[in-house]
Amino acid sequence: MIFDVVVVGSGIAGSVAAYYLAKNGFSVAIMSKAPILEESNTLYAQGGIVYKGRKDSGDLIYRDIMQAGGGISLPDAVKWLAENGQNAVEETLIQEFGVRFSKSRRGGYDLTEEAAHSAKRILHSFDSTGKMIEDKAAAAIRKCENITLLTNYTAVDIITLDHHSTDKYRMYQPLTSLGIYALSNKDKKVEKILSKIVVLATGGMGQIYLHTTNPLLATGDGYAMASRAGARLVNMEYTQFHPTTLYYPKANNFLISEAVRGEGAVIVDKNGRAFMEKYHPQRDLAPRDIVTRAILNEMLESGEKSVYLDIAGIGENKIRSRFPNIYKKCLEFGLNITEYPVPIVPAFHFSCGGILTNLYGRTNINRLFAAGEVACTGLHGANRLASTSLLEGLVFGRQIADFITEHREHYLNLEFPEVLDWIDTGNEDMIDPALINQDWNLLKNMMWNYVGAVRNKKRLRRAIIDLNNLKEDVENFYRDAKVNKSILELRNAVQTGLIVARQALANRESIGAHYRTD
Ligand code: SIN
Numbered sequence: 001m002i003f004d005v006v007v008v009g010s011g012i013a014g015s016v017a018a019y020y021l022a023k024n025g026f027s028v029a030i031m032s033k034a035p036i037l038e039e040s041n042t043l044y045a046q047g048g049i050v051y052k053g054r055k056d057s058g059d060l061i062y063r064d065i066m067q068a069g070g071g072i073s074l075p076d077a078v079k080w081l082a083e084n085g086q087n088a089v090e091e092t093l094i095q096e097f098g099v100r101f102s103k104s105r106r107g108g109y110d111l112t113e114e115a116a117h118s119a120k121r122i123l124h125s126f127d128s129t130g131k132m133i134e135d136k137a138a139a140a141i142r143k144c145e146n147i148t149l150l151t152n153y154t155a156v157d158i159i160t161l162d163h164h165s166t167d168k169y170r171m172y173q174p175l176t177s178l179g180i181y182a183l184s185n186k187d188k189k190v191e192k193i194l195s196k197i198v199v200l201a202t203g204g205m206g207q208i209y210l211h212t213t214n215p216l217l218a219t220g221d222g223y224a225m226a227s228r229a230g231a232r233l234v235n236m237e238y239t240q241f242h243p244t245t246l247y248y249p250k251a252n253n254f255l256i257s258e259a260v261r262g263e264g265a266v267i268v269d270k271n272g273r274a275f276m277e278k279y280h281p282q283r284d285l286a287p288r289d290i291v292t293r294a295i296l297n298e299m300l301e302s303g304e305k306s307v308y309l310d311i312a313g314i315g316e317n318k319i320r321s322r323f324p325n326i327y328k329k330c331l332e333f334g335l336n337i338t339e340y341p342v343p344i345v346p347a348f349h350f351s352c353g354g355i356l357t358n359l360y361g362r363t364n365i366n367r368l369f370a371a372g373e374v375a376c377t378g379l380h381g382a383n384r385l386a387s388t389s390l391l392e393g394l395v396f397g398r399q400i401a402d403f404i405t406e407h408r409e410h411y412l413n414l415e416f417p418e419v420l421d422w423i424d425t426g427n428e429d430m431i432d433p434a435l436i437n438q439d440w441n442l443l444k445n446m447m448w449n450y451v452g453a454v455r456n457k458k459r460l461r462r463a464i465i466d467l468n469n470l471k472e473d474v475e476n477f478y479r480d481a482k483v484n485k486s487i488l489e490l491r492n493a494v495q496t497g498l499i500v501a502r503q504a505l506a507n508r509e510s511i512g513a514h515y516r517t518d
Helices: 012-023 058-068 075-096 128-141 219-231 258-262 288-301 316-322 324-332 387-407 408-413 433-450 458-482 485-506
Strands: 004-008 028-032 147-151 153-160 179-186 188-200 239-246 267-268 307-310 343-351 355-358 369-372
Touching: 004 012, 004 179, 012 028, 012 128, 012 147, 012 188, 028 153, 028 307, 058 075, 075 128, 075 267, 128 387, 153 219, 153 485, 188 219, 219 355, 219 369, 219 387, 219 485, 239 258, 239 288, 258 288, 288 307, 288 343, 316 324, 316 369, 387 408, 408 433, 433 485, 458 485
Parallel strands: 004 028, 004 188, 028 147, 188 369
Antiparallel strands: 153 179, 179 188, 239 343, 267 307, 307 343
């Protein structure tokens, strides 16, 4: 297979990049390891997307993002988003994709509030904003003639000139991407897919943690692949934990959107006492890291396994109309949020760092771009402001398409060197699900206990030693076994965990989502 562009990942960032590139005449493949295009981190986003409030301004949005980022957000990236976000929402989401956001009774958009925003400026589609966006984006992609859908393909590695070509002078050339080796999950064969440009939009890494709001496919694939290819990864220690996820057997840390607190829900202890005022003047709408640590502290002091979220005070009608998905999901577990507080705990939610890109999504590897959660434009700094992630994927996904289009000649003018086919010498019998499960358990527990919301040198050093051992075991396993999706995911997850732990140890300063007791 040969394309102008392969986009790996079909969430908002990948979909927007693929859509505009195809519209501008490039042959594009969009790849997802899931059987359907829609399955992505984006699909599960509840809260919303930053737009513009009444009496709001780009300057105010800029200030809030900078403030949340702990002072290390990159001003140019924040400025770009603050100035172009509203237009991108209107042009791409509303006009091109036909996304419908919730409206108020008066007919205008129903703007909501979330933590650390100084205005009500968030557009939402009830409490399933991501699903609305993802469904519409996937429908738009399916209509594009020059987009090939490669669903059920798991990316194995970025094909690079120096690693995979037979050019005898390859080591003297700049790092260059030439495509993707990808496993067809159905045929169980690794295929060589050449492309003049690769866009990584693989989403996050939540599954490396014991508790996460992320779906099962968030196994850190893009970070690990990019790192193996020689990309620069930064700010990986800034792992954001969401304070309010359902603590209930089989609920898998179902997210209870921050918008619920934006509408008046209050975090309480088991006696129904609100405690956030002890920790921050903004109480329940303090920045996420502060709310998370406050909850963990209360749990430690009380010895309880959770705290509670009192949503009932919002009123039954409002709950059912504004948060139908959360209401229904909790009811499936026998929890009626209109009547009594529900148990909640923090869980990993979002990686603020990633593959370093400039404002056009370019990485330090030629012909390799990145966007969305896997990328680090510098926008989030040390901590992400709520409801900026969908906007980031949208704005910077579009930036990539515009940049490549503007430099069309340069990018299309490439003679592919000879690239080696994938040789799979592995043995199917080596695959033992018991080993894979146990390695996942080890990884998730290590990351949660040693590289979690509260860190110190001792824990991080221990994590690195244990993760190095695990990495070696998994690497041997990967080499001996026939390649399959579960081994690829495990390998990527362990490598990503190690990158996070190393960067967390190297950074001795507590800022935002990276908090050290020492
Ligand atoms: C939420 O709905 O609480 C998540 C919003 C976000 O992470 O931006």
